[in-house]
């Protein structure tokens with residue numbers, strides 16, 4: 001089996017949280033220590049942060065890599081990685097863009113959005129994926145004999161927060177990274193009226209709320225809980241224009257880390273769950289087979305239209 005590498009994302013000089021998860025994903029694949037790779041421009045601090053987690057870090061610092069244009073990054077990786085490399089990414093829009101083509105260039109297997117590693121048997125990596133919006137799990141054998149590119153769903157592996165690796169940083173040359181795709185600009189989303197990322201308690205509303213008028217049962221609960229609480233939602237609620245986009249949790253919305261996440265009438269799609277990075281998840285859903293019950297810390301099989309007003313009443317009594 002080839003060397004395991006973990007490609008680490010970063011933003012504004014800060015490593016993505018997924019870096020601490022990828023080290024544990026790498027340990028599940030090989031006993032040999034994994035090597036981290038960071039690309040970008042002016043990334044000394046990011047490389048040092050990576051070295052606190054990984055024993056070896058390859059830093060590819062080049063102006064052409066200032067924005068993570070997947071085509072440019074892929075070229076830099078191909079120029080630096082051995083053909084039999086096992087390369088881990090955190091599953092994201094970026095990895096969807098970069099990783100499949102990388103596996104083709106390196107000539108190895110590709111598997112995306114894995115939610116578990118069952119075992120490694122020789123050169124075979126046995127992974128779990130989810131299909132049909134998380135309704136079914138599939139078990140997939142990945143032949144790593146010629147290398148592999150594996151995208152790991154964020155939040156699946158526990159983060160290694162010890163940050164005590166004391167690793168080495170080695171600078172590498174990007175090589176020829178001329179490509180046809182040009183990065184133009186980042187368009188920041190408009191600031192919303194609330195910042196759900198700061199709330200301790202999120203009352204998150206999904207399609208199970210059924211009607212815009214029913215949203216008041218969520219705002220009533222928020223009032224009862226006080227300042228620490230805020231109302232967030234899944235994407236269908238934003239699509240229906242019942243709440244503003246700044247309240248959406250998920251891969252195309254906000255990433256949140258509240259102390260308590262109350263998922264009310266939310267099925268648990270990976271696009272939604274991908275936005276929850278911590279805290280106790282309490283799912284309230286009237287369908288006992290809803291996929292969210294597989295990932296929630298506590299599950300309550302109830303109709304939210306009855307349950308939330310009762311909860312509000314109890315909290316007010318207290």
Ligand SMILES: Cc1cc2nc3c(=O)[nH]c(=O)nc-3n(C[C@H](O)[C@H](O)[C@H](O)COP(=O)(O)OP(=O)(O)OC[C@H]3O[C@@H](n4cnc5c(N)ncnc54)[C@H](O)[C@@H]3O)c2cc1C
Nearest residue numbers: 206207208234235250251252253265266267272286287304
């Ligand atoms: C590229 C892409 C990006 C996406 N990004 C996001 C994202 O950032 N965030 C996001 O949320 N989604 C996102 N989605 C959409 C995602 O795939 C799901 O469609 C969405 O999360 C489903 O929202 P939901 O759980 O509210 O609705 P549903 O999947 O319809 O689930 C509703 C749930 O409510 C339950 N329910 C119904 N009535 C009641 C009741 N009275 N009481 C209790 N339970 C009830 C049902 O049993 C069901 O489980 C994205 C999709 C794509 C393709």
